[in-house]
Amino acid sequence: MTVASLGYVVIETRDLASWSTFATEVVGLMPAPSAQHDVLLFRMDDRPFRFWIQQGDREAFVQPGWELANAGDFNAAVERLKSAGRPVQLATPAEARARQVTALARSSDPAGNDLEIYYGRVLDYAPFRSPAGVSRFVTGPSGELGLGHVVLSAPNFAETHAFYKSVLGFGDTDLGHFYLAGGGPDDPGVRFAFMHARNQRHHSLALGELPQNEARLVHLMVEVASVDDVGRAYERVHKQEVPVSATLGRHVNDKMLSFYMRTPGGFDIEYGCDGLLIDPATWIPTTSLPVSDWGHVWAFQNADNQGSEG
Numbered sequence: 205m206t207v208a209s210l211g212y213v214v215i216e217t218r219d220l221a222s223w224s225t226f227a228t229e230v231v232g233l234m235p236a237p238s239a240q241h242d243v244l245l246f247r248m249d250d251r252p253f254r255f256w257i258q259q260g261d262r263e264a265f266v267q268p269g270w271e272l273a274n275a276g277d278f279n280a281a282v283e284r285l286k287s288a289g290r291p292v293q294l295a296t297p298a299e300a301r302a303r304q305v306t307a308l309a310r311s312s313d314p315a316g317n318d319l320e321i322y323y324g325r326v327l328d329y330a331p332f333r334s335p336a337g338v339s340r341f342v343t344g345p346s347g348e349l350g351l352g353h354v355v356l357s358a359p360n361f362a363e364t365h366a367f368y369k370s371v372l373g374f375g376d377t378d379l380g381h382f383y384l385a386g387g388g389p390d391d392p393g394v395r396f397a398f399m400h401a402r403n404q405r406h407h408s409l410a411l412g413e414l415p416q417n418e419a420r421l422v423h424l425m426v427e428v429a430s431v432d433d434v435g436r437a438y439e440r441v442h443k444q445e446v447p448v449s450a451t452l453g454r455h456v457n458d459k460m461l462s463f464y465m466r467t468p469g470g471f472d473i474e475y476g477c478d479g480l481l482i483d484p485a486t487w488i489p490t491t492s493l494p495v496s497d498w499g500h501v502w503a504f505q506n507a508d509n510q511g512s513e514g
Contacts, residue, residue, distance in 0.1 A: 206373030206402040207281075209350030210409070211271035211322065212253060212303075213424060215469055216260035220244055222468040223257045230440050230465070231426065231473065232336035232433075239302070248341035248426065252304045252328050254351045263469045265421035267310070267318040268354050268409075269303070270372065271325065273402070278307055278323040284371045285311045285321075314367050315358040316416065321372075336440060342427040342479070349405045352474075355422035361413040365397045368409060374399040376489040377407050377482065378457040383493075398457060404481040406458035423449075423464060423472035427479050431461060434477050441465050453499020454478075457492045464500075 217223050224244055227233045233246035236253050245253035258266075272278040285292045295308035306324020313319060325347070332341075343349050358364035368374045380396035394414065398407035412422055428434060434452075441448060441463075449472045450464035462476025 206277070206375075207270045207321070207408070208273045208277075208402050209271045209348060209405075210268055210353060210401070211305075211325070211350060212251075212256055212269040213351065213354065214266040214269065214320070215255065215257045216262055216264050216266050217257060217469060218259070218261065218263060219468060220257065220259055226446070226468050227255060227257070228335045230336070230437070230444055230446055231475070232334040232338035232341075232428075232437065232440075234332055234334060247330075247332055248351065249332055249343045249347055250327050250329060251343075251347055252326055254343075256303075264419055265354075265424075265469060265471055267320050269320045269322060270401075271350065272321055272323040274323055275307070278309075278321065281321050281372060282309050285309075288367065288371045290314075290367075290371070313356075313358075313364050315356065315360055315364045315411075317356045317358075317364075317420070337436065338428055338433050340429040340433075342429060342477075344403065348403050350401065350403065350408055352425040352427055353405065353408050353410060354424045355410040355412060357414040357416045357422060358411040359413065359415055361395050361397075361411065365411055368397075368399060368411070374401060374409055375484055375487070376400075377487060378490045378492050380457065380492045380495075382495055400482065400484045400487070402484060404484065406460075406480045406482055417471075419470035421469075421471040423474050425460070425462070425474040425476060427460070428475070428477050431477055434461060434463070434475060437475050438463055447503070449503050451499055451501045453496045453501070455500070456494050456497050457490065462500075464502075 236245040238245045242259035244257040246255040293310045300308040304326040305322040308322040378398040383393045397411045399409045401408040447466040459480040460476040464472045
């Protein structure tokens with residue numbers, strides 16, 4: 205039993221209009237029909253939705269939806285969650301139908317991050333057309349690479365890391381140790397685990413030894429087909445005056461050429477191309493010390509530099 209991919213994400217907002225503009229005009233996602241007046245759905249491929257954005261009382265990332273390949277893997281995951289002492293709530297048939305899946309369950313990891321697992325993907329065969337002109341989002345020929353990846357906070361790093369390996373079947377791709385405070389003698393560094401599901405994407409999940417933030421997410425990543433798609437998105441971000449969290453750069457571990465932007469929900473979206481594909485069955489985990497080969501100057505670094513110069 206192994207998670208197959210990141211199927212979708214659920215986001216809560218007080219301002220559906222802002223998310224609608226951001227999702228379509230900046231990210232380039234395609235609006236999808238929704239049966240609920242207080243839920244917006246957005247597509248990036250032939251799945252009925254990849255982004256579920258619901259009206260609520262907060263600005264927050266709610267949970268990822270992890271896809272299992274079949275009923276056997278789904279039932280095994282439910283039993284493993286129960287055996288690990290995690291709370292498990294089986295969704296009603298109506299709730300599963302709303303998510304457009306066959307069966308659905310909700311739980312959480314030891315760091316308190318909520319999650320959903322499901323099986324039975326639905327296709328509506330409607331062609332994807334980006335309102336912002338994105339040529340293609342990279343999800344695989346049959347969607348097997350999933351939406352992209354999510355990065356979650358895990359203050360209890362070792363326990364949470366072990367949970368995703370032993371309970372949900374993720375494998376380690378890269379075990380980063382980053383010195384975000386400059387790497388001086390008093391900098392202990394921050395541990396990260398970049399973990400792959402049962403597909404070729406370098407990582408569908410990353411865990412950072414970080415305190416939980418108000419938005420309940422460090423960032424999520426979407427991948428597009430070309431550097432031109434990334435560059436045009438970068439232009440849209442500046443024209444729309446969307447805050448840039450990190451400038452263009454290329455990561456060392458997954459080779460992604462990307463930038464980061466702040467969403468209306470307070471967390472970041474990494475927008476990139478050229479991500480590394482791996483063979484999850486034979487990959488030997490690496491350990492990365494730098495974050496990026498070049499670029500990725502973070503907004504807080506600019507602020508620090510300006511403060512030191514003033």
